[in-house]
Amino acid sequence: MSDQSASLNGTAVGQGRLALRPEALTWAVLLLLLVLPFLLGGSWIFTLGVCFANAIGVLSVSVLVRYGGEVSIGHSFFAAVGAYSVAVLDTRYGLSLIASLPLALALGVVAGVAFAWPSRRLSGIYLAVSTMALALAVPEMINNMDGLTGGYEGLYVSQPVIPGVKMGLQRYYGALIVLALVVYGLSRLRRSRQGLVLLLAKAHPAAADAFGTRRVWARIAVMGISGGIAALCGAMLGFAGSTVSPSGFTLWSAIFLLVGSVVSFYGLTLPRALIGGAFLTLVPQMLSASGAWIPVLYGLALLGVILFGHYLPRLRALARRKGGA
């Protein structure tokens, strides 16, 4: 399946080449976001907090594409695991994010690994179809565990991390900090031993095998990482968005995460993740009056970006030929 993953990446820019420039851009964006609450109104702060959370979700899907060469439309499952870890600890036990975020991460990793094991031999479209089945099962599971999850109505997340500080600011900065940490962790991963072998396993599983990396291990590792990040996304969606309910974790939410990932060209940097997150957060906001346009717009964006990625090399070549002549 190496040809698939290769062309999946053909759409995106290699990570190694981008090592220098975005570093500065990332810091600039981060600084801007840190001071933004002093310049903007409360509703914008709220929206941006949700946007950061969505950006984490976009990263979780992009990581799977970049390091696993696989596509998922089931990440709403892992997000739900994270979101309900936070919401349940909050409402039932009065525990704040300090306690629930590590739990969300751990459960997300466990869920990722638990799903990766039975699907370890699947790749490409077969895996995509199984992730679809996974996403479909989510709302049903949540509704049937209503003793814990609150069923259809959902749960409200209200415990502050630092008592006394305005909740609006906590929601904003909490999501931003977690997003920044995820981006940082992923940039470390790219330079780590595990990152290197995972990337080889994606391109040439047989070569990775021959150098001591079992491909099953690689798949499970990538799914664990991706599931953990998706759970962080869910946790922060709950915290920044203040409510958690099954309608936020449907097959459509999972497809939207993939749309965000494609729109950000599967990028793992802060600016790219923010583009994906903003797309998922701001488009529904702007189209709130006519919700039916949301899927249309997402669909068009998905197609547009994919076709753009497909024709870009050709356009470049054309431009070069024109320039040379």
Place this chain on the structure above:
Amino acid sequence: MSDLFRDLFPLVWSGMITGCLYALGALGLVMIFKSSRVVNFSHGNVAGFAAFLIYGFSSGMLMELSWGAAVLLAVIAVIAIAFMTYALISPLVFESDLTATIATLGIGLIAQGATLLIFGADIVSLDLPIPRFGMSVLGLFVTGYDLTVLAVAIVTIAALFFVIDHTKLGVAFRAISENPFAAEVCGLNLRSVHLFSWMVAAVLGVVGALLIVPTTFLSVTTVAAFMLQAFAAAVIGGFASLPGALLGGILIGVLMNLFTFYVSPEFSSTFLLGVILLALNIFPNGILERVGGTRV
């Protein structure tokens, strides 16, 4: 006979009937996959859109046509949609099947949005001119709906297999799904075969969608949900085998019926997930193309 088994026979029967419809959906998915290696995630949404079109054309919402004319128009519409879809994604098909598969999600989103925009989010009822009667055969209650579904499914599937076995396009389809490269070398046109399978699949989808509507009602999500069972059916059948899809459809229909009745109706999607994962693990050979390891 014990109570537990009193219901078994009727359950299996009605499961088989719905299963025939899942099979129609699955056959379309498999045809597209076999010829172009793309999983068409827009299948359910486009078929749902078509069912709404039939409602719109026959109810006076858009037009007031006879039932047959409405179906004909809707079929023409989905064939046009299939054509446009393929035209859009065909450059991707030749580059990466996974990217093309993601692109079909985009088409599905658009179809879903279009349905919402034109017909709204409300539930409508779409009445089919199906003979309404019921009779008891060997203790089994058989309805006109059952027989209609069975007849339509048998005729459609027989026609499909006939076309594949005996027409030029059908033979080309078989050749290309065996070995696209060799087939192309032999002068077969990949694109026309791809188009053929996309269009046939779209029509199969409409037939399946129409016949499932009487068992529930018509809303933006019903047909899409129905197609998910079709996905499961295709997966169980190995995704690359037409007879497999047929069998998978019937199996899913029966299994789902038994599960909802005997175990729990609330966990049917979770059950489907389990069935898919299990099937992919037990029969990876029908599913993973390569047997005997990668060449290096």
Place this chain on the structure above:
Amino acid sequence: MMDRTTKALTGQGIALSFGGIEVLKGLDVQFRAGEITGLIGPNGAGKTSLFNCLTGAYTPQKGSIRYDGQPLDGLPPAARASRGIVRSFQHVALSPDLTVLENVMIGVARNHHAGWLHAFLPTGRGRREMAGMRAAAMAALSELGLAQAAEKLPAQLPPGMLRLVEIARAIVGKPDVLLLDEPAAGLNNAETRDLMRSLRRLASPDLVMVVVEHDMDLVMSICDRIYVLNFGAFVAVGSPAEVRADEEVVRIYLGSDDE
């Protein structure tokens, strides 16, 4: 024949077939440490398939494989790699996302074990590990004259250089068994000569080295022993001189100079 102290990679009666077609017909091999063994034969003879059986990528239907007396049968490729059995690939198998240096670093990855924490956090252990891997990879690249290409991506290099990177990745981890599949394919004369020199330097009393190669000059000049494979069976085994004199070999291989 072999004294007790010499390590060797041995195969007995290795038989492999795909869908009824016999690719390897019960091969007996003994690749000894301290020697460079050549494995030659026409295209499709089964050379790569034999490597695949030795490294565990293929599971032969019959026969057993041992290294240093220990049976390897049933061990997955990754486990054989951690016993020091390493190969290069006939079709270059580098990651397009990684730089040349990073690709070569993977060759030593199996000797390092820092956990996941060190992958995500800036720990001292993680840093030291990566620095060690980088130094080893750089040394291997320099040995093959590739130091200046270290930071390039594979897509930016010509095929001949990629093949050398492939070899660098195989030798960097100080393997006990080194299986090279057509290492000189695509190299020019000067590069081939440099490669021959490097391989000779690499040879050591503890290293089993097997080279599949079509370049007869290379094989004849660096190998101590040569196995000639045709249609999945050995037609000759011996020193370069013996093989060169073998009529059968001359007929099927050296005679027809289409290789």
